[in-house]
Amino acid sequence: MKIANKQLLNRIVAFVTTIIATIAFIQTPITVYSQETLISNSSIKLALGLGSAQMTPRDAQGFVFSAGWQANYGAKNKLRINPNLSYGKFESAYNFLPKKNSTITSTSIDFTVHYDALRYRSFSLVTSLGNFITKYRVIVQSDSIDSTTLSIGLKPSIGIRFVPKNSSIALEYKPITLYFGTQNVFYVTSTINLDIKIAKCK
Numbered sequence: 001m002k003i004a005n006k007q008l009l010n011r012i013v014a015f016v017t018t019i020i021a022t023i024a025f026i027q028t029p030i031t032v033y034s035q036e037t038l039i040s041n042s043s044i045k046l047a048l049g050l051g052s053a054q055m056t057p058r059d060a061q062g063f064v065f066s067a068g069w070q071a072n073y074g075a076k077n078k079l080r081i082n083p084n085l086s087y088g089k090f091e092s093a094y095n096f097l098p099k100k101n102s103t104i105t106s107t108s109i110d111f112t113v114h115y116d117a118l119r120y121r122s123f124s125l126v127t128s129l130g131n132f133i134t135k136y137r138v139i140v141q142s143d144s145i146d147s148t149t150l151s152i153g154l155k156p157s158i159g160i161r162f163v164p165k166n167s168s169i170a171l172e173y174k175p176i177t178l179y180f181g182t183q184n185v186f187y188v189t190s191t192i193n194l195d196i197k198i199a200k201c202k
Contacts, residue, residue, distance in 0.1 A: 041071060041072040041073070041077065042069065042070065042071050042072070042197075042198045043069075043070045043072070043170075043195045043196055043197045043198055044067070044068075044069065044070070044195070044196045044198065045066075045067070045068050045069065045070040045082055045084060045193060045194070045195050045196075046066070046067050046193065046194045046196075047064070047065065047066040047067075047084075047086070047174075047191045047192065047193040047194075048063070048064070048065050048191060048192055049063070049064050049174075049189050049190050049191030049192060050062070050063055050064070050189065050190050050191075051063065051064045051088050051090060051187055051188060051189040051190070052090065052187060052188050052189075053088070053090040053104045053106070053186075053187040054184075054185075054186040054187060059092065060090035060091055060092035060102060060103070060104050061090060061091065061092065062088060062089045062090030062091055062104070063088065063089060064086060064087070064088040064106075064189045064191060065086065065087050065088075066084045066085065066086035066087070066110070066191075067084060067085060067086075068082055068083055068084020068085060068110070069082070069083060069084070070082040070114075070195060076116075076119075078115060078116040078119070078124075079113070079114070079115055080113070080114040080115075081111075081112075081113055081114075082110075082111070082112045082113075082114060082130075083109075083110065083111045083112075084109075084110050084112070085107075085108070085109060085110075086106075086107075086108045086110055086132075087105070087106065087107050087108075088104075088105065088106040088108075088187070088189070089103065089104070089105050089106075090103070090104040090105075090106075090187070091103050091104075101140075101141045102138070102139065102140045102141065103138075103139045103141075104136070104137065104138050104139075104187075105136075105137045105139075106134050106135070106136050106137075106187065107134060107135045108132045108133065108134035108135075109132065109133050109134075110130050110131070110132045110155070111130055111131055111132075112128050112129070112130030112155070113128065113129055113130065114126055114127070114128045115127055115128070116161065122162055122163050122164060122165060123160065123161065123162055124160075124161045124163075125158070125159075125160065125161075126158065126159045126160065126161045126172060126174075127156075127157075127158055128155075128156065128157045128158070128159070128174075128177075129154070129155075129156050129157075130154070130155045130157075131152070131153065131154055131155070132152070132153055132154075132155055132179065132181070133150070133151070133152050134150075134151050134152075134153075134179075134181060134185065135148060135149075135150060136148070136149045136150075136151050136181070136183070136185050137149075149183045149185065150183075151181035151182050151183045151185040152181060152182050153179060153180045153181030153182060153185060154180050155177055155178060155179045155180070156177070156178055157174050157176060157177035157178070158174070158175075158176065159172050159173055159174035159175065159193075160172065160173050168196065168197040168199075169194065169195060169196050169197065170194075170195040171192070171193070171194060171195075172192070172193035172194075172195070173191075173192055173193075174189075174190065174191050174192075174193060175190050176188060176189075176190060177189045177190075177191065
């Protein structure tokens with residue numbers, strides 16, 4: 001149990017460190033594009049965070065990562081469409097059965113629509129709704145359990161988006177994204193998202 005708590009603490013420290021490093025990167029003025037280069041309405045979207053997967057008798061904790069492409073629509077780019085690939089790994093050690101460690105992995109293809117419901121200057125309240133197809137694998141050591149499930153579901157989320165003025169990047173914090181899937185699949189994530197605009201030449 002102490003080892004599991006130490007591992008979770010290390011993940012939290014790494015997550016917080018990532019947040020601080022990302023904010024510091026955004027605040028650093030960097031000239032990326034020349035005067036003959038335009039910024040397109042497309043971007044690369046990356047996400048990193050922590051998650052919790054439902055399991056009996058105790059939830060498993062871990063990390064999630066995703067990478068994909070995003071297209072912006074509308075005069076103010078309030079609407080964004082984002083297909084991506086994501087991966088999550090969650091682990092649990094039962095306190096009453098120390099040797100019965102378990103692992104859940106999730107490999108998904110996601111398609112999400114984001115919309116800025118409210119916007120004030122560089123900040124906006126982002127609401128998102130997407131669907132996903134995931135390969136959900138559960139491994140329970142010592143019981144020789146190794147099962148794989150294909151699940152389809154929906155994932156609503158809400159977050160805060162920050163776009164620095166005259167910048168080619170944007171930062172989002174999504175405190176909660178809920179994954180509701182078939183085959184009793186359910187997990188929750190909290191992520192930091194980074195959008196990097198793709199340049200196009202004149």
